[in-house]
Amino acid sequence: MQAGKPILYSYFRSSCSWRVRIALALKGIDYETVPINLIKDGGQQLAIIEYLEETRPTPRLLPQDPKKRASVRMISDLIAGGIQPLQNLSVLKQVEEEFQLTWAQNAIISGFNALEQILQSTAGTYCVGDEVTMADLCLVPQVANAERFKVDCTPYPTISSINKRLLVLEAFQVTHPCRQPDTPTELRA
Amino acid sequence: MQAGKPILYSYFRSSCSWRVRIALALKGIDYETVPINLIKDGGQQLAIIEYLEETRPTPRLLPQDPKKRASVRMISDLIAGGIQPLQNLSVLKQVEEEFQLTWAQNAIISGFNALEQILQSTAGTYCVGDEVTMADLCLVPQVANAERFKVDCTPYPTISSINKRLLVLEAFQVTHPCRQPDTPTELRA
Numbered sequence: 270m271q272a273g274k275p276i277l278y279s280y281f282r283s284s285c286s287w288r289v290r291i292a293l294a295l296k297g298i299d300y301e302t303v304p305i306n307l308i309k310d311g312g313q314q315l316a317i318i319e320y321l322e323e324t325r326p327t328p329r330l331l332p333q334d335p336k337k338r339a340s341v342r343m344i345s346d347l348i349a350g351g352i353q354p355l356q357n358l359s360v361l362k363q364v365e366e367e368f369q370l371t372w373a374q375n376a377i378i379s380g381f382n383a384l385e386q387i388l389q390s391t392a393g394t395y396c397v398g399d400e401v402t403m404a405d406l407c408l409v410p411q412v413a414n415a416e417r418f419k420v421d422c423t424p425y426p427t428i429s430s431i432n433k434r435l436l437v438l439e440a441f442q443v444t445h446p447c448r449q450p451d452t453p454t455e456l457r458a
Numbered sequence: 459m460q461a462g463k464p465i466l467y468s469y470f471r472s473s474c475s476w477r478v479r480i481a482l483a484l485k486g487i488d489y490e491t492v493p494i495n496l497i498k499d500g501g502q503q504l505a506i507i508e509y510l511e512e513t514r515p516t517p518r519l520l521p522q523d524p525k526k527r528a529s530v531r532m533i534s535d536l537i538a539g540g541i542q543p544l545q546n547l548s549v550l551k552q553v554e555e556e557f558q559l560t561w562a563q564n565a566i567i568s569g570f571n572a573l574e575q576i577l578q579s580t581a582g583t584y585c586v587g588d589e590v591t592m593a594d595l596c597l598v599p600q601v602a603n604a605e606r607f608k609v610d611c612t613p614y615p616t617i618s619s620i621n622k623r624l625l626v627l628e629a630f631q632v633t634h635p636c637r638q639p640d641t642p643t644e645l646r647a
Contacts, residue, residue, distance in 0.1 A: 315539070316531035323524045335512045342505035350504075350539035355549060359568075363561065372552065379548075 275300045281449035281456075284353055284410030290444035291406045292318045296325045304451030315349050318403055330403045337398065340391045344384065344404035348411045352380035356414060373418045381415070381425050388427040395431055401438070409435050413446070464489045470638035470645075473542055473599030479633035480595045481507045485514045493640030504538050507592055519592045526587065529580045533573065533593035537600045541569035545603060562607045570604070570614050577616040584620055590627070598624050602635070 277293065277300050279286040293300055298321070322330050331338045354360065355376035364372045391397045396404035412432040415422060422429050435441050442448075447458040466482065468475040468491050482489055487510070511519050520527045543549065544565035553561045580586045585593035601621040604611060611618050624630050631637075636647035 315535055316528050319531050320524055320528040323527065335509055338512065339505050339509040342508050346505055346539070350535070350543055354539055354543045360544060363564070375552070 276303050277301070278303050278305045279449065279451070280305050281446045281452040284414055285349070287410040287413075287444055287446060288315075288349070288406045289317050289321075290449075291409070291440050292321050292330060292403075294440035294444050295328060295330065295401065296321060298325060302450050304449070315345060315403070315407075318406065322403070329400070330406070332397065332400065332402060340387075340397045341402045341404045344387060344391070344396055345407045347380060347384055347387070348404075348407040351383075352376055352411060353414070355380075356418065370418060374420050377411075377415045377418060377420045380411075381420070381422075381428060385425045385427050388431065392427055392431060394434060401435070401440075405431070405435050408432060409441055465492050466490070467492050467494045468638065468640070469494055470635045470641040473603055474538070476599040476602075476633055476635060477504075477538070477595045478506050478510075479638075480598070480629050481510050481519060481592075483629035483633050484517060484519065484590065485510060487514060491639050493638070504534060504592070504596075507595065511592070518589070519595070521586065521589065521591060526580075529576075529586045530591045530593045533576060533580070533585055534596045536569060536573055536576070537593075537596040540572075541565055541600060542603070544569075545607065559607060563609050566600075566604045566607060566609050569600075570609070570611075570617060574614045574616050577620065581616055581620060583623060590624070590629075594620070594624050597621060598630055 275293075275298065277286070277289060279290065279302050281304070318330065331341055356373040361369045361373060388396060393399040395401055396408055408428070409432055412422070412428065445458075446452060447456055464482075464487065466475070466478060466489050468479065470493070507519065520530055545562040550558045550562060577585060582588040584590055585597055597617070598621055601611070601617065634647075635641060636645055
């Protein structure tokens, strides 16, 4: 391991890890991955992204305009604080097994209903305007979770089309859960 | 209502509203309260605090040093994204009534276990060093929730003593849920 190279404690499937991987990829920061099989994850990874933004400002993941920055953070918090914590593994384990899928779907659907409406007023090519922002780093992993939990995304045309445009970008592809050092062979692509 | 005076849509009991009320009080921003009986709240209010910080930088609610800023955001996200969303009303309503208290207590206890450990390395007088930061705005309303849900806080001496020091500050007192325009008479103090 190279001196000074940052270490990312990462879990291939965790949407929180994926968000940070995308930020690192966009900013061209070389890092070492230490896989951690997470029992529990949370929204804390937004602190890492804000730290990266402040110490490695190029390219920007937050717009310059304070109101647009607030939109980016509102969308990010809605996903990382309002949806993901309710459908993560540690919470699902507390729900009876037969209700787990419905519980996760309800959390995602109620969040996506709010998100779709917000995006209709903030989106350009991506979540807020035409540049990739922290909100997009949150969106793509959350849509992947929605797909895992078999949520029908047709009622969310704005979410779906932004997600599609982001998934073709290199930073989102190289960081995808199916291409991580700890991805099990049967899930690789 | 004065032109240009910001409006806070607030619910006396919501820890998310309280966080923002403290930020407004600390920054000396005069505002109009429009009470909303929240069915659902979430972590989104951190976006408002970050916006206030960027547009009204004095006094600072985030330290200047990027590592300390990351600590503040990590603690804030742990509370606003890792604890509060799991014990709020909309989630509790999805849990069978007899298990609601245990569910909320578990969410708080598991979060406080992590938080107590983090604070032992970051705290001075307050959560991060000796200045009031965004982390403190998150701490006090969460400890109030813990008390409402009858969580025993003796295993958390760092959390408890920081909370005590914060509660004597004016900004935390005037914004307290027991002193809001929509506080029911029987809960006023």
